[in-house]
Amino acid sequence: MSKIRDFKLEGLVPAVFTPMTTDGAIDYDKIDAYSRYLSDLGVKQVFLNGTTGEGFSLTLDERKKIVETWVRVGKESGRIRDIVVHVGSLNMHDSQELAKHAAVAGVDAIATVPPLFFKPSKLEYIVEYCKKIAEAAPNVPFYYYHIPTMTGVEVNIEDFLVMASKEIPSLVGAKFSSKDLVDFLGCTQLTAPNRSDSKYNLMFGCDEQLMAAMVMGGHGSVGSTPNLMWGTMARVLQLTAQGNFPEARKEQLRCQKTVRIMLKYGPQLGGNVAALKAILALVGMDTGPPRAPMRAPSAEEARAIKADLNAIGFFNWDNQPATNLASQPATNLASQPATNHRRKTAR
Known part of the structure; x- marks a missing residue:
């Protein structure tokens, strides 16, 4: 139980993309290069x-193989220290199977969303559901994954933590992907x-509000934007921790401008992940297209995304060689000097 x-997530924790080929198959071989890309940024x-x-x-088999691949090329290689796996699914038994597999594979923590088709009418039903999943991997730290915009399940997480702490011994916290800062506080x-x-x-999951969440006592971010703009998001954490709020706001605004571009193109591509994958490719890490019902942008759409990013100065924000940010563990980012960092960018 120690x-x-x-166990603690802290600093910037990228929610990673799943590399895919043009025909929608998982590109497991690309995970090695992806883990190296993240490690070079300083991801732990x-x-x-x-x-x-x-x-x-x-599929379940795909999710399992992704976990096994990340453990092999990430943890066993020493590039990535901790791996958290989301095991949520449309039925509890699949989630339990994924939780058991994650424990055997050697991950460091698991997380789940609540039931999202037959939505629970009472908080205790969510707690009981999560309890049964957590019991499938009783020695693995457990996080509740709160993302009501996707699940449609609105629940007060403060109340959930109070109730769940009495039923789930492995509960350690939450991935809080909601803009309800009152609840977060x-x-x-x-x-x-x-x-x-x-x-x-x-861990906060709405990157465009990260500064506010950190002021309120959050431990960091589990989100997509650290994949794309590590230096900018690291400076949000650092400058906020230093109390330099004017400069922290400037960095936070950069994130918001990028998210607005994601929101501009995401709907026409079937989902925001499609737009984010396109941006990630522009900064040097191509993880391929998304899977249906999302789609990759056309050549014309890709040019438009790039033009919009250029217009906000995106490619100039993190264009210095890896220095302090890349060499420090994610847990120490808040104590490091604000330093520019970006791998090779595309113009």
Whole structure:
């Protein structure tokens, strides 16, 4: 139980994309290059098979093989220290199977969304559902994945943590992908009975509000934008921790401008992940197209995305060689000097 008491996500934790070929098959071989790309940025912790990873568009076997591949090329190579796996699915038994597999594979934590087709009418139903999934991997730290814009399940996470802490011994925190900062602040004030520091590990998932979440006591970000703009998002954390709010706001605004471009093109591509994958390719890490019902942008759409990014100065924000940010663990980002960083960019 010591790992459950002490395990912690912190700093920038990319929610990783799932590499795919042009025919929609998983490109497992690309994961090696992707893990190297992230390691070169300074990434030490990753989140697999979530929204960014298109987890609900994958088969069980694909999700398992993705986990096994990341463990091999990420953890066993020493590039990635901690791997968190989303095991949520449309039925509890598949989630339990994925949780058991994750534990055997050697991941460091698991997470799940709530039931999202037959939506629970009471909070205790969600707690019971999560309890049964967590029990499938009782020695693995467990996170609740709160993303109501995708699941349609609106629940107060402060209340969930209070109730779930009595039923789920492996509960360590939440991936909070909601803009309800009132609820988030309440979560930061709770006492966690099974944690060494008595605090729930709270990772924010709406990158465009990260600065505010950190001021309220969040521990970092599990989101997609660190894949695309690591230096910018790292400076949001660093400058906020230093109390340099004017400069932190400038970096946060850069994230918001990028997210607005994602929101501009995402709907016409079937989902925001499609736009994000296109942007990631422009900064040097091509993970291929998304899976249906999303689609890759046409050549014309790709040029438009690139033009919009150029218009906001995106390719000039993080264009310096890897220095401090790339060499420091994700957990120490807040204490490092604000330094530019970007791998090779496309113009």
